[in-house]
Amino acid sequence: MPALADVPALPKPLTMDDFMVVDAQKAELGRLLFYDKILSGNRNISCGTCHHPAFGTSDGLSLGLGEGGLGLGPERVSGSGADKIVKRVPRNAPALWNLGAKSISVLMHDGRISANPIYGNGFNTPAEEWLPDGLETVLAAQALFPMTSSIEMAGNVGENEVIGATRDRIDAAWPIIAKRVRTIPAYGDGFVAAFSEIEKAEDVSITQIADALAHFMVQDFTSLDSPFDAFLRGDEAALTPQQMNGMELFFGDAGCSGCHAGPLLTDQQFHALGLPAFGPGRTRKFDPYARDVGRMGETDDLNDAYRFRTPMLRNVALTGPYGHNGAYPTLERMIRHHMAPEAARHAWAPDDLTLPNVSWLSDIDFVIQQDQIEMSRQARALDIKIALRSDSDIAALVAFLESLTGAAANAENSRIPEQVPSGLKVDR
Template sequence: MFRAALLILLATPCLAAELPPPLEQDDFAKHSESEITLGQLLFYDPILSGNREVSCATCHHPRFATGDGLALGVGDGGKGLGPKRVADPDNPPEARIPRNAPPLFNLSHRGVTVLFHDGRIEVDESRPSGIRTPLDADMEQGFASLLSAQTMFPVLSPDEMAGHYQENEIAKLVRQGRLTGPGGAWDAIASRVAAIPEYKARFTTAYPAIADGKPIGFTDISNAIAAFMAHEWQATDSPFDRYLRGEAALSEAQSDGLRLFYGDAGCATCHAGPLLSDMGFHAMGAPQIGPGKAAAFEDHQRDTGRMRVTGRTEDAYAFRTPMLRNVTRTGPWGHAGAHADLRAFLRDHAEPRAGLARYEDLPPLPQMDGIVDDRWALDSDERAAIADAAPEGRALTEPELDALLAFLDALTDPASISGRLGVPDSVPSGLPVAR
């Protein structure tokens, strides 16, 4: 019965885009139990951070749908978890993390070809590693996947995990530009992990090459973390997924929203395919709040998005199309988390220029002293530049917003949010686990 209803909807003339095929298990990476459970411990272990205080889970926690519930997070130099995280008065951060923590759902699907808001890591078969990153020729070999390679950046970021320049040996190596190879920052992190007997035993079980005598490297750590994320946060059982498989019907409101999403609202132009993302980059007028994204030698507070990667002016203020499973739970929304309310985000996103013009109220941000004004881009000519790069769009009515929100709620897979293994009771380093 449900399959027949789906076929009728597929034939409805008001749909401007075809519905995607269901997500298939064969399109997700597979991993052994020993690799997954090792990755779980590493994901929650602060041993990977310079000051041994921040883990991957600090900014990507299941309590907050694999984010941190903040518009712009606080990594090194923070205390607490999620929206309650604040600056540590005894060792305050030097800056906010410049972009919103992205969710971790379905990142091991073979359709994921770019990661980070600006796509600075992407699949590139012309490279020896098969992956293009800002490190180019200095890229370490041995990352098993794009998802694995992603982990190499947060551990090197002073504001995220590494700490600031003279605080610890990892931060000092980053400051010196010694990242790869023997004695580099990644090697120093791997040495910390390898010195813990339980980790040594678990790596020996998970990876035959290590059992045969290969030293534990940072790529082994990142591969294990990627295996855990791939298993823990696979989201394939939302009402929409069951609907596509012909197993269940959507409610009337959800069906109305689906017709809008794939029809007159034009959402599926970019949110296409099984993952509801074209993996492309689009300038959609999302407000910039916070410090922007600049290299150490640059003196500005702009975040030009994809242009920072390609150097092309036509990519200015373009950001990756996010995937949408569990989207109603993953706020704040936008590359800078500028919207704390999803309805308001949809309203502004539908007509980007008008939405940016009326945007005023920043979401709550942890108090930090001595940092760039969080409103800088809104109170300068930058707001106009962001708007000029965006399309006009069209306004959504209140009933249309109701319908779209109902459809987006049908993308929620509760089991994937809580995760399959959950938060471990303890980690081999003995350091505190974020709860």
Template structure:
């Protein structure tokens, strides 16, 4: 590690790296994680998963019937949307080409955080979701999960993937819309659990859904609840995007020829010199803990009611512990080369960019180029997207909260690390098992 006298070392290494080859391969000596096996995953009913596929892409679940789960977590974009910060309710289009609606359809703000990828959420080791960990598998309130809904969260959710599906439909900016526009959003003002019965009633009026819920869950139309809906969506996510057949998985099982020499060198860096596996550990490549990385801030932030300006304090917003300020959950790296932009706010469009940030967070923050972000332009939001940079005190607080030490890697080593991360791409998981439906029972268009 060369941290002191960085400018001098950069001059020296600029000459060295011009001719430097990738380091010798030691990947065969690495202590590898245990491979994923069938028993690691929760079993799902195929009828429930097939029902969940339709619900996942059906806009009937949104307040104004204009956005689905699949709009921001699409098969076309590796279960994400290709944007740094998404365009939620009222938006038009899909993926990086999605744009804001106009007039009454103009959203109140950008979605505050980057869309999470959905791979391997059926693995029994996954216990924490969302960038700030506001959903966890803890029986804090007697309903199996610790969530923002607290004791109002219903019982009967069968997986953390199902529990996750309960929340985007309650968010004004993501799926619910404005309270003046529909009764779904209006009921959110009363209490979060008032939203879910109204969604269930909508779904239960559609004959095809009534038949499918009876076949999958044995419930009649009037007895369909949001718990049934979320469990079906969870089962779909679990079965659709299980990822354990990438070249990385063959390597875990002992195949020594599946990697190129450069990928082997990248594996050696990942598990040794780069210290990547200290956080991105195990077969899921996450320890599910929280770290402050001083990622470049921008956008509306996930503000608390008393925050005076747009900022995002991460885990601290959930724990009220100052020690958690600016900390965010370590993401899984499965299919990582396909799920950019990277970071809780999508601050880096490329793997090379986010890796370099990890190597020296403060230096990277200070030299960050705003062209790294992928943000649909909208005059109402663009003017304030980077306003936080003018707040010297907030930027100083961000810089003081860094949990990782600088690491020195050469350009060839970074390139090798990028190539290793590409071995986590799983064509079967990326394509999905059922795929995107051509139609949904509500008759609404599929994005």
């Protein structure tokens, strides 16, 4: 069995010094906001609806049902009538573990949120120069955008003032949301107490709301307590023999750490995996059909077509389905795809998905697969070349990935509030 010194290229152990410093008072405000539907246009969905501790801070679905849905996780269904879902969320809900790391510079599957001085506010985002000033972190910047997405939290045009303002200009919606929050006395008083720059409730802006959300996510969703973390800190008994073998493969001959590199197990780069295509995709304005071009949608560079950000892997056993579109239900299937993408695509079937039935969306769910030219383009865009491994090696890799599960995450230790200041129902 390999010892710590025998495994090549092991990352250094993570410590809390690798993460932004959390202010507990701000974090507790953020907890309430994270689960409060007051941040959504129709007051019917919260951040926690699609990033729930019960599903590893994801939603347990291949593609989620956002604004207009009812329930949690695989049991979520569409509303009816005027409230029905009009489009699936085009990408798998990413887990929130360790997003407060100081080294993180880019977020989202296509990297459309990044730390960058290009617009004078410290970040390159879809809001460009209209992003509010003063945001502390890239995580705080990211927290703003689900609020302006019609299919995630904002609602459909004509339903509320938030989506109407967003259609005028993206930054017009955030003051509306901030006013909703600060005029609730418990929130207004809480921000005055937690933020030194806030002297009265009227001073609360979307900047403080986003920063509070980020403090909460870092406080509750930083994960350093897995068996693998214990092993890196010197406890060689923390891993089983099978997990040790999987770790040796992961950082050695199997080549997984070529992309899943460093302490966060991501190179923060973008790679094409040739995953099965389905769903509405995240299309550009001029794309004539449902497809997802990945990083190219952000950069408009053909070299970035079908490439997606390398995910971090802490608690990955809790966060399925896997892939940018949730194509695979298990870690084993995802690993096998990496080793034989073409064969895996041919073996894949819609039954592999955790995709709530929405009959009026079924025509679009798999329409992309009728376009053979597009399917050929996607199949050719492959950045992974990993040799086939035996069944026992794949089982060992799965066991190693399971060793990345933290005790607190596994126990769902993040507290969900019984109630929130708005009085709206909390999804539990």
